[in-house]
Amino acid sequence: MLIIILRRLGQSILVLFLVALISFLIFRFVGNPVDNLMGQEATLAQRAALEEALGLNDALYKQYFDFVWRAIHFDFGNSYRGALPVAELIASRLPATLELALTSALFAMVFGVITGIYTAIKRGGFIANLILSTSLIGVSLPTFLIGVLLIWLFAVELRWLPSFGRGEVVTLGWWTTGFLTVSGLKSLILPSITLGLYQLTLIMRLTRSEMLEVLRQDYVRFAKALGLSNRQVHFNHALPNTLVPVITIAGLQLGSIVAFAIITESVFQWPGVGLLFINAVYFVDIPVMSAYLLLVGVLFVFINLLVDLLYLAIDPRLRDSQLNGEG
């Protein structure tokens, strides 16, 4: 057991090194940061001096190792845009993204599971088919368009909901939350729907097929034969078995939600790490881009590791196969 955990940890660290390498290399080539740091009046000599000072003239491998070494110490340097420490910048933006991701995940989960169960139980029914078909619209339009359309309808035409930002936020230590104010909660609605629609469809379909699969199992038929009501069968026996894979997949999708937040955040001017990242890309703000990628990498590796370990804890049979390398 310990060996497996250690091995997985080792693999994870290797992955992180790889991520660091990729992120470092790629963004080294996107553009020249010097032009962003200097105004339109800078002379050529000033530019050369800045290139030298930033270490952009060092050998690439040296720049990489410097980068990793500092990253281990949470030192990602200063943002080229605004000169604030990157670690601080990301820490201040993380709550916004996490609250948005969490809300949309919850939204997708709750509505996805409910509609998934409904469409499974009422398989072939008119409403069930309607739900299934219309849900596909959510995955048949690009996210940014859904966001803009929601703004147009609910902010401009109906004026029910805000079109941008987080509303009023409350500061709790280093965390800022929009959960505690009315405007904060209202501001969450449109971005969460935009971000969660895709996951909702996914979860709904997954729940439906898992549920159908479970309903076919012998023990469910047996329970029905015993005279248990449909309701009891569906919710006491079928549902719990359905939810395990659904929650697993939903958990793994959390990473994808964080990544797709880039688009939602730039449509809604949501002050999270996604907006930070896209601005960094446009600004060729290399330290921020690298740190963001590392952050995403760490997040994903952590989630994967957690899911793996949970499985190990739940299902002892997997332990042997893990050891045999059939993960």
Add this chain to the structure above:
Amino acid sequence: MFHKLLLTAAAIAASTVTVSAETIRWARAGDSITMDPHAQNEGATHALAHQIYDTLLQRDMSGSIIPSLALNWEALADNPNIWRLKLREGVTFHDGSAFDSEDVVFSLNRAMADGSEMKELLSSVKDVRAFDALTVDIETNGANPLLVNNLTNMFMMDKGWATANDVLTPHDVAKNETNFATMNTNGTGAFVLVSRSVDEKTVLTANPNYWGKDIYPNKVTDIIYTPIQSAATRVAALLSGEVDIIQDVPVQDLNRVSSTDGLAVATAAQNRVVFFGLDTVEGPTSNLKVRQAMNIAINRDAIKKIVMREQSDPTGVIMPPFVNGWTEELNQYPDYNVDAAKALMSEAGFANGFDITLNCPNDRYVNDEAICQAAVGMMARIGVNVTLDAKPKAQHFPIAKGGDADFYMLGWGVPTFDSHYIFNYLVHTQTDKRGSWNPTGYSNADVDAMIVSLESETNLAARDATIAKIWAAVQDAQMYLPIHNQVLNWGMKSNINFDVQPEDQPHFQFLTFN
């Protein structure tokens, strides 16, 4: 019943929206990069700085220089190398300490220090001295009759505060450091910084001890500034009443905004010209006839009508009308003439055209990418097969500057309102001191000498004559294809009275309500 409920709800909504008539919720596309007033020379950064910090001199809406922290200014009669400025009395910083000549000496020196982006504007300054507590002498290397033009974006800081917080120089990105002034301020301006969250929200409140209290209207008590990058979202926020004033209204939405109840658009010519640059050394564009052909192949009127929706001012020279040296003749743009352009192409030996890449920004100027796209079509008609490469400004500028580009778009604002600023960066041969934005390869020793001579010519008539000569040379060489001067549009609640400032810098102490 239902209607009544709805009305009540609307009334409540309306009353919460206008918590206080004096709070202004203001949005524009980009956020300020830093609160340090000398670290960046960039519009959005200056926009916030202008609320918090003051300059010695300022420009009124017509562009003339008027007093701010300095009451009067003149070059000494016996020594034209020295400008003497009399400062305003009784001005205090936000923290209560008094403003005096020592602060001016400190601030100007800070603006000239390493890490400052403002230092180029003060490159002619030799020394700054306090004559007495409220008088400052600025000595230049040789006479500089136009020095005061460079002081309108030069912000004044408190020496004592800067010393106490160890921000004696602007933060130097090259040294990978950050400083207290990046997020904290202490100015003499009309507004005090309350809180700031980058890319999200900056809150300012009126300065109770503002020196201009009785001079300007000062109707605004609080400012909530939010950058909104997406154009559609920015307009949506104005249309839905979530913000009171936005800069950078997309030209296609002007009608929608001005026809919406309770909203209005204010318009003014901007001090910024947009143009294409061409490589004069290599490739087909090194041929003057080709450059001339391309110039008359651009249908400036169509760009104005369709792409800019009338919100531009086509021009034949890369100089906004505000600038000293501008004339009606220079501004005349050539007629759009495809046949004449084709004839020129044949004369140049390119009857079958050629291939070229157009480098274009897509987030810098009004409809920049669309203008470039229109140019691709216009060039195609004279056989020039253009590949359009549009990128964010941060990736575009290195190309537009480094000399890699054969054909590129650039816009140029002239903060000094003088032709020399244009010549020094765009016309002078590219050296390590000058011509840093002239990648066209244009190089003319006579013109270079004339540009340098402008810096110390005290006879204004002779100076203007030299400027005219340089412009003639520039027009003949045709390394730039002027397109238009931009027009500024601010969208705002119709109960707001606010003139659009030609440098796109709102000064909220001037704002009044109807």
Add this chain to the structure above:
Amino acid sequence: MNRFLDSDFFHDFLRAPVALISFCVVLILILSAVFAQFIAPTNPFDPASLELMNGFTPPLEANMFTGEVFLLGTDDQGRDLFSAILYGLRISLFVGLMAVTLAMVLGVMLGLIAGYVGGWLDNLIMRLADIQMTFPSILIAMLIFGVARGLLPPELRYEMAITVLIISIGLSEWVPFARTVRGSTMVEKEKEYIAAARLIGLNRWQIMIRHILPNVLGPVLVIATITFALAIIAEATLSFLGVGAPRTEPSLGTLIRVGQDYLFSGEWWILLFPALTLLALALAVNLLGDWLRDTLNPRLK
């Protein structure tokens, strides 16, 4: 052919109106994209043919300067929208198709190898899949685009935009194929006919391709259909982030990105028609995928 017409599959198809309609929609869209140059009244990719003064002409109305009339109106550059949509559809379909093909070939190959050979190779491939899964497609696409931008010369960079799109979408979608094929392969290889094939001396590759592959094609087809819709949407999303097809040769996604700027200004057609086309295409493909899955997986019927 007759066997196909008699098959359950075909009969099911005829009895499912949704599938039938979806299929027709996809077919019509594909055909109009393929024959775009014969259907479209103008060539929207030819800049010399564009007349800027035709810009913003509403559908079926005469332009106030030139008097020209356009079926679906024109965009901001005076480009005939109907033609632009047909040509844009071609790019979107091409990107989707090639990306799916790439993802499928890569995923099926790796899945077969992982499932059949097993051992450390299997472990390696599946770890690779895990890593791949940790990075969502748009992030990967932005990374690949970043590299391409930095490494390619400017002239090539533009021609390569489409190729880069295909590679980045394709590379980020191979995992579902690999996982499915691996699973099926592990089941199939234990069956007796494989043992028999081994006995008569067929080598690994022959067995994998001739005997195992046909048996896992069903689920692969389902995944391919859904991935195809995904790829088309991904292309549009990447265009929004500024890494898609150029505005001078717009795909559907680029047309939508440009069109959304005119949502508030009253020029609704610039957004509506490209968006409806994309919606129709992606929805039809998704519905087909749904039907395919239900049909090929009889247990769910």
